Amino acid sequence: MSDSKPLHMSPEEFRRQGHAVVDWIADYYSRIETLPVLSRVPPGEIRANLPKHPPQQGEPFERVFADVERIIMPGITHWQSPNFYAFFPTSTSGPAILGDLLSTGLGVQGMLWSTSPACTELETHVLDWLVPMLGLPEKFLSSSTGGGVIHDTASSASLCALLAARERATQYGSNRKGCDGRLVAYASTQTHSSVEKAVKIAGLGSDNLRAIEVDQNFALRTDALARQIDADKKAGLVPCFVCATLGTTSSNAIDPVREIGRLCRENNLWLHVDSAMSGTAALCPEFRFLHDGVEFADSYCFNPHKWMLTNFDCDCFYVADRKHLIQTLSVLPEYLRNQATESGAVIDYRDWQIPLGRRFRSLKLWFVIRHYGIEGLQQHVREHVRIAQQFADWVRDDSRFELAAPVLLNLICFRLRSGDDENQKLMECLNQSGSLYLTHTKLDGKFTLRLCVGQTNTKSRHVERAWQLIQQTAAQLDKS
Numbered sequence: 205m206s207d208s209k210p211l212h213m214s215p216e217e218f219r220r221q222g223h224a225v226v227d228w229i230a231d232y233y234s235r236i237e238t239l240p241v242l243s244r245v246p247p248g249e250i251r252a253n254l255p256k257h258p259p260q261q262g263e264p265f266e267r268v269f270a271d272v273e274r275i276i277m278p279g280i281t282h283w284q285s286p287n288f289y290a291f292f293p294t295s296t297s298g299p300a301i302l303g304d305l306l307s308t309g310l311g312v313q314g315m316l317w318s319t320s321p322a323c324t325e326l327e328t329h330v331l332d333w334l335v336p337m338l339g340l341p342e343k344f345l346s347s348s349t350g351g352g353v354i355h356d357t358a359s360s361a362s363l364c365a366l367l368a369a370r371e372r373a374t375q376y377g378s379n380r381k382g383c384d385g386r387l388v389a390y391a392s393t394q395t396h397s398s399v400e401k402a403v404k405i406a407g408l409g410s411d412n413l414r415a416i417e418v419d420q421n422f423a424l425r426t427d428a429l430a431r432q433i434d435a436d437k438k439a440g441l442v443p444c445f446v447c448a449t450l451g452t453t454s455s456n457a458i459d460p461v462r463e464i465g466r467l468c469r470e471n472n473l474w475l476h477v478d479s480a481m482s483g484t485a486a487l488c489p490e491f492r493f494l495h496d497g498v499e500f501a502d503s504y505c506f507n508p509h510k511w512m513l514t515n516f517d518c519d520c521f522y523v524a525d526r527k528h529l530i531q532t533l534s535v536l537p538e539y540l541r542n543q544a545t546e547s548g549a550v551i552d553y554r555d556w557q558i559p560l561g562r563r564f565r566s567l568k569l570w571f572v573i574r575h576y577g578i579e580g581l582q583q584h585v586r587e588h589v590r591i592a593q594q595f596a597d598w599v600r601d602d603s604r605f606e607l608a609a610p611v612l613l614n615l616i617c618f619r620l621r622s623g624d625d626e627n628q629k630l631m632e633c634l635n636q637s638g639s640l641y642l643t644h645t646k647l648d649g650k651f652t653l654r655l656c657v658g659q660t661n662t663k664s665r666h667v668e669r670a671w672q673l674i675q676q677t678a679a680q681l682d683k684s
């Protein structure tokens with residue numbers, strides 16, 4: 205580095221470049237609908253365009269940033285396109301992006317209350333706000349026995365719930381001695397794969413995860429769960445954990461949490477409720493049926509980064525009794541000791557998660573809730589559900605298609621009646637067109653298309669156009 209060029213970006217240069225980046229993002233959102241939703245690059249193309257070696261000397265920011273457009277953008281799948289209907293969304297919004305930018309700018313690491321009191325206290329406060337907003341039980345409030353914490357993902361939340369369940373079931377013995385192979389976890393065949401991953405990581409062993417059968421609506425069958433728990437107990441095993449899902453990934457099925465909860469109480473099992481995407485719907489009283497029975501849960505999570513306009517990553521994880529989680533995860537080396545922790549008057553969120561360090565994620569959530577207000581967020585959810593229901597009606601009215609699962613909220617699972625090959629071809633043609641992006645699942649063994657209405661800017665007109673394109677493409681394939 206020559207003497208003439210300062211090593212660091214000065215505040216003035218940061219301001220100038222920062223304005224350019226924000227302008228670029230604003231322009232990106234203005235032109236996003238003109239871009240093919242699914243990236244078209246073949247494997248390896250992005251890397252082939254990158255220099256083999258890092259630069260020996262620093263480069264001007266303008267040159268670096270120009271490469272975003274040239275090299276990076278062709279390899280972007282536009283999750284923020286209103287024509288993105290794949291998987292579940294990761295919706296963002298202006299206030300969320302600005303909140304995240306501010307969090308990055310402050311560069312705070314909030315592992316302990318004392319390492320930035322505002323980072324902890326804002327998080328506690330916003331998570332308390334969400335309890336009545338979503339009609340969740342009061343035991344999840346920080347003023348009660350429980351409390352909420354922001355994790356990166358629902359996968360981390362499931363893992364932490366399982367770890368706490370494991371320790372509760374073994375009186376904290378497995379933390380000291382490891383697992384003895386007798387602990388058993390339960391989830392439906394439709395449960396997200398993150399639970400299987402958690403069972404592996406937590407040392408229960410994937411053979412000790414029971415995949416419980418589902419009913420005709422793809423919801424967990426409580427009678428099958430009860431039978432399996434009994435059988436495991438008779439075999440000398442120790443049932444310890446059930447994951448119920450409110451809005452499964454494949455078809456948005458709703459597990460009967462109240463019945464499952466009663467069974468868990470009778471058998472002293474930890475009940476974790478995963479409502480990663482659909483939890484957001486409970487903002488609206490008319491969709492709060494979703495949370496029926498959640499008062500039985502020992503833990504619960506939902507992802508504002510899916511449908512609540514808060515960019516990735518942001519999972520809100522609640523426990524009914526924080527002492528299990530803290531006792532499971534707390535380790536206190538000398539270098540983290542401090543007066544505030546020792547006073548017992550503060551929360552140290554490092555004890556509520558796997559990593560030590562943590563970002564100031566609550567800023568973006570706070571910005572989102574304040575920008576939209578409860579009514580704005582409700583309006584957003586209602587409109588998406590309305591549009592999705594309209595789409596479902598169009599599917600019902602076209603005899604070539606069928607709905608493959610009930611459409612409760614914003615996910616439509618549908619397929620051509622003609623068979624798997626036709627459906628796969630239809631999906632590939634649609635995605636190659638660049639006009640939209642949707643993904644598939646298998647329901648009742650059949651290839652099924654999933655269309656999820658959840659991206660921030662998806663409006664009626666986008667979904668209308670998507671349906672026209674689906675119909676036209678199906679007709680063309682039929683002719684060929």
Ligand SMILES: Cc1ncc(COP(=O)(O)O)c(C=O)c1O
Binds near residue numbers: 507
């Ligand atoms: C029901 C459910 N649980 C968990 C997950 C995993 O989400 P995350 O990426 O937050 O770990 C998903 C992802 O779509 C999901 O749908």
